[in-house]
Amino acid sequence: MAERGTLRLPAPAKLNLFLQIVGRRADGYHLLQTVxxxxxxxxxxxxxxxxxxxxxxxxxxxxxxVEQDLAVRAARALQAASGCSFGVDIQVHKRIPMGGGLGGGSSDAASVLLGLNALWGLGLGLDVLAAIGLRLGADVPVFVHGRSAWAEGVGECLQPLSLGDSAYLVLDSGVSVPTSELFQAPELTRDAPPATIAGFVCGAERGNAFESPLVARSPRVGAALAALRQVGAGSAWQVGLSGTGGCCFARFARRSEAEAAQAILARCWAAAAPAPDSWIAEACDVSPVHRALGL
Known part of the structure; x- marks a missing residue:
């Protein structure tokens, strides 16, 4: 029986702490390794x-x-796959910057799938919901499964990772380059040697294959990364680019360190018109959507 009423759920962002391309499938999709x-x-x-x-x-x-909105498409896909006769009014209040490589649209879709599974009383398992989500986008399954993870394939082969407490200073450079353009960049490395989880954990595996192509196309992204490396010098564990978007991050052990770096960053960018948006975000190894739904 469906739970008649209203659900309000978070749709968390993600960061790619590591991303490389190791090959290509016969259908043209790139094979990735990412965290x-x-x-x-x-x-x-x-x-x-x-x-x-x-x-x-x-x-x-x-x-x-509406036809391009992943939240709407997710609801329609779940309705079609389940044969459910119920419907839904959807509202998505955006806080995650669009085109930033933080997975906002995919996360919205996942929260719709998880929420409607409960609201419509479907009782579908996470693997089924993730398979529906994969048809909408390669990042949707990780949000459905609700765990920080090592990912392979096109991003759907997931192994949960406990990455520990961290605070992130996230900077939106304001740049959005079409993902398809970056995948077609001639300088993009498409045959990196396979990495391992152990290599990532010990710090040997870092970086994002799309950083160089994106910086080459937008000096503003390069400036954002340089600023984060400057304000995080001596305290940041890692500075990098997330996904294929224009958002960059610096990873710190403590929130106070991230806040101090943000204050320095604000002074560095004071003359910028407009200054880039930045946020302090904390790691969530378990999705707040799963916590809200008791999964």
Missing amino acids: FQLIDLADEVELKWRADGRIERLCGAEGVG
């Missing part, structure tokens, strides 16, 4: 049960049409 770190920067997804089977978007990402 997904969930963080507490999050959109809010509101789902209101409907009896009439209609799926309506009341609020969503600015500039994204």
